[in-house]
Amino acid sequence: MVLHNRLSATELKARLASETFRRVTVSFYQYAKIADPQLFRDELYQALFQIQVFGRIYVAHEGINAQVSIPEHHFEAFKQHLYSIPFLNGIRLNVAVDDNGKSFWVLKIKVREKIVADGITDPAFDMDNRGKYLNAREFNELTEDPDTVIIDMRNHYEYEVGHFDKALEVPSDTFREQLPMAVDMMASHKDKNIIMYCTGGIRCEKASAYMLHRGFKNVFHLEGGIIEYANKAKEWGLPNKFRGKNFVFDERLGERISEEIISQCHQCGEPCDTHTNCANEGCHLLFIQCEKCAAKYNGCCSEACTEVLALPEEEQAELRKGVDKGLMLFNKRKRRLRK
Known part of the structure; x- marks a missing residue:
């Protein structure tokens, strides 16, 4: 019985590179009661391992959150297995907009306390009392109403490379920071459509429930998020109100929704929306870097990291020992990027 990966990262990446078939990147989530998350996790791992699914899945008592890469020839088998699980029967699958088939190279399924870390401790909070869904057409129509406020419930680095017209940023590194900030920001707009x-x-669905919990009335959330919106806007011939790139949490680090580039390289300031991690493994900072600066700094975030990268691997490994990188994200407000 296989319940965990046993190959090295090098072997896994080589295996992916050697594949001759196409893959499809899909995300899905469901808030549902799972009595035994560990048992559910183990059974799901066995099923997905058999059909060569890669990806990242979180399972908790409150439900499941998944981003996966599926061999195209196993897609129907994947759907059939999901739909055989009662609370996942008919679940919407968000198919990636801009997919190179290399989004994931290993399958990881982890049991967590929650599928979205929210910081909510109030036992009266009811996830079943959530905002109203809006499809792409309804979203476009309601955003034309002057009594509507649009809130982006993603992190600051996601908002930076792409967002909807007129959307408000809730500037933070994490979703749990955002929830109370969103309530404070909207305190004087309780009569508005939010x-x-x-x-x-997944995040905006929980956020909509939290806003209702905090006394807001007219709360809506975009069904299927940016991914579903982009697909439906194209399918239905709707105006695309999203500008730029949609950040994603896999090897791609983004999928293009519109041709606009609304952000800048964090090193030289030129128009750019390509996220990367600093090539110095002891740093691994997530930041935006253009091709020119990538060549200049050898994929690193600073001259200091470029110098470290030039050292023998043994010396780099010594420097990494005992280093706690924390949450390594470039934040233009905190200026974590070194020169």
Whole structure:
């Protein structure tokens, strides 16, 4: 019985590179009661391992959150297995907009306390009392109403490379920081239509429930998030109100929704929306870097990291020992990027 990966990262990446078939990147989530998350996790791992699914899945008592890469020839088998699980029967699958088939190279399924870390401790909070869904057409129509406020429930680095027209940023590194900030920001707008959105729907769905819990009335959230919106806008011939790139949490680090580039390289300031991690493994900072600066700094975030990268691997490993990188994200407000 296989319940965990046993190959090295090098072997896994080589295996992916050697594949001759196409893969499809899909995300889905469902808030549901799972009595035994560990048992559910183990059974799901066995089923997905058999059909060569890669990806990242979180399972908790409150439900499941998944981003996966599926061999195209196993897609129907994947759907059939999901739909055989009662609370996942008919679940919407968000198919990636801009997919190179290399989004994931290993399958990881983890049991967590929650599928979205929210910081909510109030036992009276009811996830079943959530905002109203809006599809792409309804979203476009309601955003034309002057009594509507749009809130982006993603992190600051996601908002930076792409967002909807007129959407408000809740500037933070994490979702748990955002929830109380969003309530404070909207304190004087309780009579407005409040639309919340995120990448695939999971965060804005919980955020809409939290806003209702805090006394807001007209709360909506975008069904399927940015991914579903982009697909439906194209399918239905709707105006695309999303500008730029949609950040995603896999090897791609983004999928293009519109041709606009609304952000800048964090090193030289030129128009750019390509996220990367600093090539110095002891740093691994997530930041935006253009091709020119990538060549200049050898994929690093600073001259200091470029110098470290030039050292023998043994010396780099010594420097990494005992280093706690924490949450390594470039924040233009905190200026964590070194020169």
